[in-house]
Amino acid sequence: MMWHLMKYRFKTLLKDRSLLFFSILFPIVLATFFGMTLKGAYNVDTLKPVEVAIVTNENYDQDQAFQEFIKTISQEDGLLAPRYVSEKEAESLLESGDVKGIITKTETILLKVKSSGIDQTILKTVTDEYLVKSHMIENLLANGADFQQLMATMNDTTNYLQSNSTDNVNLSVIFFYTIIAMSSLYGGNWYMRCICDTTANLSDRGIRFNVSPVKKSQALLCDFIAANVIQFVSMLILLAYLIFVIGIDFGNQISLIFLTILGGSLAGSSMGSLISAVGTQAYQVKTSLLVGITMLMSFLSGMMMVQVKYYVQAYAPIIAKINPANMITDAFYSLYYYGGGSRFYMNIASLFIFSGILYFISFIILRRKQYDSL
């Protein structure tokens, strides 16, 4: 009997085109669009040298140290891409946008910019750092410091930030994590379809099933296995697509990635289970409900705008804690940036607890065999 139920359950699910589309094809299409538009957009290690105009006036010509400084930071893959021009030419280049700023050597260093942004901030940092260091050296020399004392002071810097992340940080993966989260939750459609087929007040097939001598618990178990196996496999397909076709790097902890996907699949399946168990709306209405709730959860976990995730964590942390989409994306974060850790396991545990609670509630409702109305 179990084999008979599972065999036909696999057949009906794998031939349901709308389920196949929403659970497998749609996330792949979305990932493809994201890949085309977002991949590499947030790579911090691809900073281009800032184009800057250096005014070649008399002060510049006389300051060897400053010339040496500019030359050093303008070498291959350096911070600046300088153009040595007259003041008039510099103004023209700034106006046309060919350079981001003008550095003019006077008694001090003047920086002129037209707008604000990352490049302009870099120019400001460079000029400020030069001024600080050059004044420091002048003071030390005026106080009679020798070369060794000079070098010791120059190298005596304290960095108050500790890097705790892995290398090759790529912020665009955030969007792909939310696709995985969304797809996990969409997977609730598989189990929802199963439950509607075997529950008398949800479909005519359910009436026929309930009149048969098959125990409901048997059917629920078979459907649970079939739906979750299909969901897990479809998640693996999506993951393989993201890694091998889109080229997203999820790190190298395969077993923990699978664990995250398993937790996400169960969470989605449990949501589908609860939505189908509660109320007697038509199957199409319940599907729309699941899609709507999934989209909302994905939005709150940063799918459309990354900032939303941080706002929710800052102003409504309880929502972040109970949102399974957030649990999934956060688990992937933890894996990617920190290689796992307690934060990762907290999220995984939360996913399993979330799933357990929803399954429990839905099975309490679904185990009944008689209804007030059909």
Place this chain on the structure above:
Amino acid sequence: MIIHVEQLVKRYKDLIALDHFDLDVQEGEVLGLLGPNGSGKTTAINCMLSLLKYDKGKIELFGKPMTANSYDIKRDIGLVLQNVAVFDELSVEENIDYFCGLYIYDKAQRQRLVNEAIDFVELNDFRKFRPKKLSGGLLRRLNIACGIAHRPKLIFMDEPTVAVDPQSRNSILNGIRRLNKEGATIVYTSHYMEEVEEICSHIVIMDNGKMVAQGTREQLKAMISLKEKIEIDQIKLSSQQLDAIRDIANINEVQYYGEHLEVKCNGGDHNLVNLLDYFKENNIDFGMIYSKLPTLNDVFLEITGKELRDQG
């Protein structure tokens, strides 16, 4: 007794769907459950199948109390629903195999039964077709096959011929006769009196959740005063002539509208002859004339004051 229902009461909030409903069905019968929409036929069946909770009463099938956990009883029951309840993703053969497999675990036996069911409903040419490719009549046949493939002893058929073409309907009704011949007891609900008259050995008429009459076709018709109905088209009559017709023996009701005359007789064997004699004596011309015996609709009308046809 295959089915024994005693004083069944089912309420939906303030609405009484079944009002102390009684029913007894003998083994081998084809019982027709007749009544207009909303009379409680489907509710009665769902209660008997333990799908619905009920407020009061007793239900026994095969001599045993019927509950939702009566899996041994459920093994001998088949259900043909009013709506088609099959999987769109499975073929005809797969659908029948799936539902048969809920009752029959042995694969070889099930394969044989599936083949027999497909033969029975004459869907051999459509084995590999999916439901979406089938016409309405063929879908109904598939629906029946899914409900009877496991050879149940008791079959509930809830309006199985709704929206079906006449050819398919005849095929379905013939199939029901064959099932009964092979030993199945059938409870057949419908609001089509012609079907019920044609195949049912025993008829129960329901209205407002109650049984209002039961018996064979002849017993039910004998319950009412109407014995014959005569209709005449394209006839022109004056009020004096209508009064004269009313005075003819055994005629108890006359209706005349738009050159159509309807005469109801409560007895007598020569009502038609008497009427024709009157028309001849008075040189009254007419178009068509036909005499009909009372139908179940007339039975229902006389007992309840309402038409049996769909009341919208």
